[in-house]
Amino acid sequence: MMDIQQVVDPSSWPDVGSQPLSVEDPWRLRVSSAQVYSIVKSRDMQHFERVLNFLEDTHRLLPSLVAPIKHMKVMFGLKTLLIMWMLRERRGMVETVCKISKFFPSKLPQYQDQCSQHEMFLMRKNHVEFKALAQTLAMDKDKREDHIKNHMEEQYGEHYAQKVEDRLLHYLQQLETVLPGDTHIDKILKKESPVTEEEKLLLEVITSDSKNIAATLKKPLHCDVALCRRATIPQSSAHGKNGMESSKLSGSVLHVSASKDLHESMEAKTSLQNPPVVLQRGGG
DSSP states (O other), X not given: OHHHHHHSOGGXXXXXXXXXXOTTXXXXXXXXXXXXXXXXXXXXXXXXXXXXXXXXXXXXXOTTSSOHXXXXXXXXXXXXXXXXXXXXXXXXXXXXXXXXXXXXXXXXXGGTTTSOHHHHHHHHHHHHHHHHHHHHHHHOHHHHHHHHXXXXXXXXSHHHHHHHHHHHHHHHHHHHHTSOSOOHHHHHHHSSSOOSHHHHHXXXXXXXXXXXXXXXXXXXXXXXXXXXXXXXXXXXXXXXXXXXXXXXXXXXXXXXXXXXXXHHHHHHOOOOOOOOSSXXXXXX
16 A cells, blocks of 8 residues: 555545445445555544545444444544644644534434443543543643643554554454455456456556555556557557546556555454453543
């Protein structure tokens, strides 16, 4: 995933938000999964709300994918990281307080009928406690500066962020289990040989060592489209298709590669520890 980001800015990835997510349209879910994982792994705080929106959408789509309290822990962890980042960056008080109120409401209707009373109590308790702390820090400059200097790294630093990342990865692993297994990658690999130029390029990316993915992607993304097409297919076939083929190729390479790298990242972390039921200091 980091290799891909060296080549293409996330803003240039395929637009998967134009239509509702659906299990019947798994490539959108896989591309979105890769994107949100990349955002969290790189600690791209400015785009954390995109991750939250994805988790809300998938929870509505598949409410029983994981236990509600596990879903809440991922959401809670991301929200607390974002709020603490806003405090550390000295964002405006009004902006920060509004975000705190939005992220930590007094009620949690999305989990209401899916949890035991004890789990609901734990969820509300953590929301109330963190909300009170964050509002105090947002409105009291001296307390905020003291917390940033003496407590923030220990309580909400990299160790905490890694826990949140691990929980997100576990959630995405569960999501992958309910998606159709015969992906575009599988179909290409099952063929004796690639048929189209697009498939040849995709196969090169799929079978590349992860260290070489960035270099591989630079070829179709940074070359002159017309020259590339002339070098591989007759002029008559290429005429009038360069723009369309370029768009299809870029989108296909990106979403296939993104899903591949996320899958490899999942395989690399096969032994995630089960998080405690009770969240300490905001979901740790």
